[in-house]
Amino acid sequence: MTTDIPMDKSNDTTKVSTAPATPIIPLPQAAARALTVAGSAVALIGTFLAWTWTDEFPGNLTVTGYPGGLQVLTLVGSVLTLLFALSGYGIPGLRWLTPGGKNSPVLLAALGVFGTTGYAMGAISQELGGLVNLEPGAWVSGIGALVALIGALGLPVDQPYDAGDPTPNLWGRIRHSLTAPEPARAKDLPSWAEILIIAAGFGVGLYVFAYGIGTEYSELFIGFLILTAFGFTAVTRAGLLKRLSHLTAKHRNVAMAAAFVAAICFPFTQTNDQFALIGANILIFATVALGLNVVVGLAGLLDLGYVAFLGVGAYAAALVSGSPQSSIGVEFPFWAAVLTGAAASLIFGVVIGAPTLRLRGDYLAIVTLGFGEIFRITMNNLNGNSGPDVTNGSNGIPNIPDLEIFGFNLGLPHDVLGTELTRSGNYYLLMLLCTAIVVLVFRRSAESRIGRAWVAIREDETAATAMGINGFRLKLLAFALGASLAGLAGTVQAHVSYSVTPEQYQFAGSVPPNSAFLLAAVILGGMGTISGPLIGAALLYLIPAKLQFMAEYQLLLFGIALMLLMRFRPEGLVADRRKQLEFHETGQLDVPEDKPLPEGATGVAKAGA
Amino acid sequence: MTTTTTTATATTVLDASGVTMRFGGLTAVRDVDLTVNTGEIVGLIGPNGAGKTTFFNCLTGLYVPTEGKVAYKGTVLPPKPHLVTQAGIARTFQNIRLFANMTVLENVLVGRHTRTKEGLWSALLRLPGFKKAEEESRARAMELLEFTGLAAKADHLARNLPYGEQRKLEIARALASEPGLLLLDEPTAGMNPQETRAAEELIFAIRDKGIAVLVIEHDIRFIMNLCDRVAVLVQGEKIVEGPAEVVQADERVIAAYLGTPFEGAPGEAEAAEVEAAEADAQSSTEGDDK
Numbered sequence: 100m101t102t103d104i105p106m107d108k109s110n111d112t113t114k115v116s117t118a119p120a121t122p123i124i125p126l127p128q129a130a131a132r133a134l135t136v137a138g139s140a141v142a143l144i145g146t147f148l149a150w151t152w153t154d155e156f157p158g159n160l161t162v163t164g165y166p167g168g169l170q171v172l173t174l175v176g177s178v179l180t181l182l183f184a185l186s187g188y189g190i191p192g193l194r195w196l197t198p199g200g201k202n203s204p205v206l207l208a209a210l211g212v213f214g215t216t217g218y219a220m221g222a223i224s225q226e227l228g229g230l231v232n233l234e235p236g237a238w239v240s241g242i243g244a245l246v247a248l249i250g251a252l253g254l255p256v257d258q259p260y261d262a263g264d265p266t267p268n269l270w271g272r273i274r275h276s277l278t279a280p281e282p283a284r285a286k287d288l289p290s291w292a293e294i295l296i297i298a299a300g301f302g303v304g305l306y307v308f309a310y311g312i313g314t315e316y317s318e319l320f321i322g323f324l325i326l327t328a329f330g331f332t333a334v335t336r337a338g339l340l341k342r343l344s345h346l347t348a349k350h351r352n353v354a355m356a357a358a359f360v361a362a363i364c365f366p367f368t369q370t371n372d373q374f375a376l377i378g379a380n381i382l383i384f385a386t387v388a389l390g391l392n393v394v395v396g397l398a399g400l401l402d403l404g405y406v407a408f409l410g411v412g413a414y415a416a417a418l419v420s421g422s423p424q425s426s427i428g429v430e431f432p433f434w435a436a437v438l439t440g441a442a443a444s445l446i447f448g449v450v451i452g453a454p455t456l457r458l459r460g461d462y463l464a465i466v467t468l469g470f471g472e473i474f475r476i477t478m479n480n481l482n483g484n485s486g487p488d489v490t491n492g493s494n495g496i497p498n499i500p501d502l503e504i505f506g507f508n509l510g511l512p513h514d515v516l517g518t519e520l521t522r523s524g525n526y527y528l529l530m531l532l533c534t535a536i537v538v539l540v541f542r543r544s545a546e547s548r549i550g551r552a553w554v555a556i557r558e559d560e561t562a563a564t565a566m567g568i569n570g571f572r573l574k575l576l577a578f579a580l581g582a583s584l585a586g587l588a589g590t591v592q593a594h595v596s597y598s599v600t601p602e603q604y605q606f607a608g609s610v611p612p613n614s615a616f617l618l619a620a621v622i623l624g625g626m627g628t629i630s631g632p633l634i635g636a637a638l639l640y641l642i643p644a645k646l647q648f649m650a651e652y653q654l655l656l657f658g659i660a661l662m663l664l665m666r667f668r669p670e671g672l673v674a675d676r677r678k679q680l681e682f683h684e685t686g687q688l689d690v691p692e693d694k695p696l697p698e699g700a701t702g703v704a705k706a707g708a
Numbered sequence: 709m710t711t712t713t714t715t716a717t718a719t720t721v722l723d724a725s726g727v728t729m730r731f732g733g734l735t736a737v738r739d740v741d742l743t744v745n746t747g748e749i750v751g752l753i754g755p756n757g758a759g760k761t762t763f764f765n766c767l768t769g770l771y772v773p774t775e776g777k778v779a780y781k782g783t784v785l786p787p788k789p790h791l792v793t794q795a796g797i798a799r800t801f802q803n804i805r806l807f808a809n810m811t812v813l814e815n816v817l818v819g820r821h822t823r824t825k826e827g828l829w830s831a832l833l834r835l836p837g838f839k840k841a842e843e844e845s846r847a848r849a850m851e852l853l854e855f856t857g858l859a860a861k862a863d864h865l866a867r868n869l870p871y872g873e874q875r876k877l878e879i880a881r882a883l884a885s886e887p888g889l890l891l892l893d894e895p896t897a898g899m900n901p902q903e904t905r906a907a908e909e910l911i912f913a914i915r916d917k918g919i920a921v922l923v924i925e926h927d928i929r930f931i932m933n934l935c936d937r938v939a940v941l942v943q944g945e946k947i948v949e950g951p952a953e954v955v956q957a958d959e960r961v962i963a964a965y966l967g968t969p970f971e972g973a974p975g976e977a978e979a980a981e982v983e984a985a986e987a988d989a990q991s992s993t994e995g996d997d998k
């Protein structure tokens with residue numbers, strides 16, 4: 100029995116020796132690499148020249164010697180390409196950059212540069228009316244980017260083709276040339292160095308995120324998206340992300356703290372209150388999405404009316420906020436308002452959950468969808484005409500006063516360490532506290548007896564009940580916990596947005612926190628993970644907020660994006676190991692190493708045989 | 709009556725009396741009595757569709773029997789699967805129902821659910837007992853994995869285990885709830901002879917831990933080796949119960965499995981006549997062809 104295992108292993112390692120893959124463009128390797136380096140260097144130089152003659156194009160690309168706007172993106176991209184390409188030469192100080200793939204990151208980075216530069220040139224000539232508006236600098240960068248791309252396409256491919264399909268067609272070959280092998284396990288560094296690397300990683304992440312939010316015009320944001328998409332994939336293919344996630348898995352608490360600190364730093368990087376507000380709204384959206392992840396990702400209950408719980412929390416907080424339009428007219432301190440909001444959502448969750456959770460699957464989804472709409476319509480009708488006057492109907496509850504916590508008025512800007520913290524910045528930090536609580540709740544409940552029971556129910560409810568799990572009670576618990584987390588976020592949301600109206604809480608709408616977008620954020624990001632819904636929510640909020648011009652087509656584009664995602668990456672952007680195995684049949688390759696058994700621990704079955 | 713003679717002193721673990729299950733007009737299980745005593749391995753056999761699994765489902769609360777009652781160690785069981793498990797009856801399924809996307813260890817930990825008490829608050833606030841209970845559960849689960857020979861694969865996903873090991877994991881998961889009675893629904897279905905032998909050893913080892921076992925099986929040799937007592941279910945009714953050898957020789961059992969000669973079964977003379985007629989018919993058709 101035991102001899103079988105090493106034999107399998109050796110089979111796996113020898114299987115790799117198949118026909119080597121040829122590059123897309125047949126070039127000698129040295130020439131290809133030289134072309135890439137030269138091309139990206141030229142593109143880099145081009146960013147210091149003027150790209151156009153007038154500052155009518157946003158970002159002022161007319162200055163020679165000082166890159167601005169889209170030029171900075173090309174600059175960053177070409178530096179990245181250059182570094183990856185030089186690392187391929189085996190230069191000692193740079194070799195750590197590509198522990199995984201050697202050449203696919205170069206190709207991806209070159210694609211990113213080509214994409215951003217090409218987009219910039221296109222945008223300039225389209226907005227100003229013709230190619231004549233391009234100054235030589237743009238052509239220098241553009242040609243440099245093209246040369247770098249050609250060179251990168253000529254580099255040898257990192258992985259040989261699969262034995263089953265030795266000669267794929269062109270599209271297959273291009274897709275294949277973007278894949279890379281997994282990096283080997285890194286040597287253990289001293290733990291202070293590993294912690295520093297984690298901090299640096301989160302620092303870079305924060306900078307990129309803050310830059311994205313701070314983009315002032317949509318051209319820059321599109322360029323940013325192109326470059327980040329390719330750059331991020333390049334870094335992943337290079338194996339750097341795997342290394343980093345290995346480190347964060349090792350020092351989980353440090354990584355959580357680093358992420359939290361990076362998130363705290365965000366409002367200090369924003370001088371414009373509008374961008375800090377985007378940050379606060381993203382956090383609200385992300386927190387609610389994470390709460391939904393308890394219900395959908397862990398317990399597997401498809402809830403299409405989840406935004407109602409956010410609404411209950413917001414309405415409860417608005418009623419006790421001391422707003423002159425509130426029908427109650429009391430003013431609770433913040434802590435009491437938070438408890439009220441969470442408790443109201445909790446009760447609402449139990450009231451809705453108790454009858455509906457006896458249903459399974461699609462039936463549950465339809466019923467929750469109905470209840471979500473019932474909430475909105477009820478809030479509309481409690482206006483004094485068609486019902487008792489509680490919520491002012493469609494006018495909602497406006498003029499919600501700003502919070503004051505320990506004499507610290509969140510509505511006013513404050514000076515902290517020499518930087519000004521605006522109103523939205525204050526609320527951002529308050530919301531961050533809520534997010535941290537929700538992250539903690541999610542993590543701790545997932546890693547407990549209760550969390551395991553939820554996953555068991557999701558996997559097979561009949562077997563779970565046969566294992567002694569009270570299915571209904573635990574589903575109700577997941578539903579109630581999810582509801583109160585949303586209620587918690589709702590209490591802050593009411594204050595951030597000054598007013599609550601029924602129209603904020605519908606099934607699908609153009610402004611993100613609605614049930615459809617929440618579910619999409621969870622699925623897009625990755626079900627059952629913590630970072631998944633956070634990233635998914637950030638993308639789903641940021642893209643429509645930044646690209647106002649496509650507001651009309653938003654739902655269409657959103658639908659297309661979801662379909663593409665389900666086709667190519669059904670496990671979401673951030674996949675836990677489970678989901679990855681669930682959706683991609685990797686055979687037995689992904690299983691962990693067999694642990695050596697302790698002495699004398701042979702199974703009864705083996706002993707008997 | 710056979711029960712009283714074989715184990716007069718042993719206490720009764722399971723006492724099902726008059727269990728009847730009707731689905732509309734169909735009576736799947738009709739008035740079945742069955743007792744299982746401590747330290748016993750009892751087999752339940754019968755042709756396909758005899759109602760064995762339905763009877764199992766009645767015992768474990770998955771179905772509420774139309775009539776009759778099921779008692780475990782003297783107390784009547786409530787008709788809720790999780791309460792039955794809590795009372796001390798664990799089961800496996802005929803078609804393996806593991807939590808496929810959980811690891812082997814997590815599967816067993818889920819089995820510990822009823823024997824641990826840590827609630828949500830304890831998990832959220834990490835109350836003092838939480839860590840200890842969690843460690844205890846893990847230690848207990850690893851013990852069971854070692855017992856079934858799966859300890860080396862604790863971190864694998866359940867879906868990646870080979871078939872035979874998935875069966876073993878289902879047993880380990882059931883044992884995690886510390887049952888007094890284990891119900892196995894066709895534990896060796898689809899196994900080769902070596903795996904079946906290993907399963908046999910495992911079931912004996914479980915019996916030696918003081919857990920009574922009730923097993924449904926089609927493999928007669930397996931049942932004969934294993935069981936102290938065998939009950940035969942045919943078309944929802946228990947037709948015979950007793951030691952394996954007695955049951956094997958029982959005419960009604962043979963009839964149920966192989967069928968009975970119908971009335972006016974052909975004698976040898978008739979058989980010869982038919983053969984002759986067939987040969988005749990064949991030669992005449994050949995003649996037609998020409």
